[in-house]
Amino acid sequence: AQSVTQLDSHVSVSEGTPVLLRCNYSSSYSPSLFWYVQHPNKGLQLLLKYTSAATLVKGINGFEAEFKKSETSFHLTKPSAHMSDAAEYFCVVSDGPGSARQLTFGSGTQLTVLP
């Protein structure tokens, strides 16, 4: 069975400082990993995904994540936070055989960006 743990429910950073959102996962197969972002009262938007290619994945809006199999981690980073980055972020794992492959969502990390 697969699972995702987002290690921080809330993260606050100042504008212009680095962002680190932490995610650990467990998987029985070869997982794919994703980060989604949700702005208030909106649906979820795909930020980036890892699907067994390069372990360092670049996404939209300057975000990137590194897949570390030995540490079962997929942390999301951004060098310099912007006010518009304030949102909830979900780490997601895709696992399972064939058409039964499904997404499992972490519980989310709320990112606050302080002026």
Place this chain on the structure above:
Amino acid sequence: NAGVTQTPKFRVLKTGQSMTLLCAQDMNHEYMYWYRQDPGMGLRLIHYSVGEGTTAKGEVPDGYNVSRLKKQNFLLGLESAAPSQTSVYFCASSFTAPDYGYTFGSGTRLTVV
């Protein structure tokens, strides 16, 4: 605009009432999903469909039914609403397997009183 459209956006139901949530996508996606989002719990899969005429149970299917009579539509039904079903419901679709990434609708906020 191409994407996933959910109807309605807001709804208040009384306990025991029934309703249907509609999800429509115009991207010719095979896979469609219904999730519920509750504070501190992320998104949990209710039901999903891997093609027209097919449905399957997800993590939390009890109290819900679904139908996929047309490829572009995925309906979520509540036969007898309960306060525990107060939540935000999201529909999503993907071209094939989830690894290609999902396109989400903007959500339906349902309150059961």
